[in-house]
Amino acid sequence: MVRALLLAAFYNIPSFRQLCYTISENIAFRWFLFMSIDDEVFDHSTISYFIERVGDHGFKALFEAFNQELLNLGLLSSQVYADSTLVRANVSCTGLEKTNKKTEEFIEEVQKENELFVLKEAKEAEKPRI
Numbered sequence: 001m002v003r004a005l006l007l008a009a010f011y012n013i014p015s016f017r018q019l020c021y022t023i024s025e026n027i028a029f030r031w032f033l034f035m036s037i038d039d040e041v042f043d044h045s046t047i048s049y050f051i052e053r054v055g056d057h058g059f060k061a062l063f064e065a066f067n068q069e070l071l072n073l074g075l076l077s078s079q080v081y082a083d084s085t086l087v088r089a090n091v092s093c094t095g096l097e098k099t100n101k102k103t104e105e106f107i108e109e110v111q112k113e114n115e116l117f118v119l120k121e122a123k124e125a126e127k128p129r130i
Contacts, residue, residue, distance in 0.1 A: 001042075001046075001047060001050045002062065003032060003033050004019060004033060004042075005047070005051075007019070007022075007023070007029055007033075015044075016045075016047045017044045019044070020042065020043065020044050023035075024041040
């Protein structure tokens with residue numbers, strides 16, 4: 001059942017009915033679920049009952065155990081990585097005006113207008129020494 005729910009998440013399948021239909025039609029999904037072509041696909045209500053019985057705490061415990069096993073096998077790192085890929089924006093420069101504002105003033109104005117909360121990085125002198 002967990003594998004079926006993973007398929008629904010990975011392939012953005014919005015309903016359990018559609019998930020069951022897709023499993024019945026897709027051989028790759030059947031293979032992933034260890035089902036043969038002749039096996040009958042479970043009903044959508046079976047998924048609902050499963051989720052209800054396991055509950056939030058059960059899923060949380062399941063994924064914590066899964067992550068711990070991946071850590072033990074060396075397949076998961078405890079480090080966090082962030083994607084900083086630059087994406088070219090589709091913008092126009094027409095209508096932009098030159099301003100005499102300093103960079104700090106401009107940043108503060110933008111943050112105020114857009115209600116942004118930005119943490120400034122501590123300068124070298126402000127960083128605590130260990």
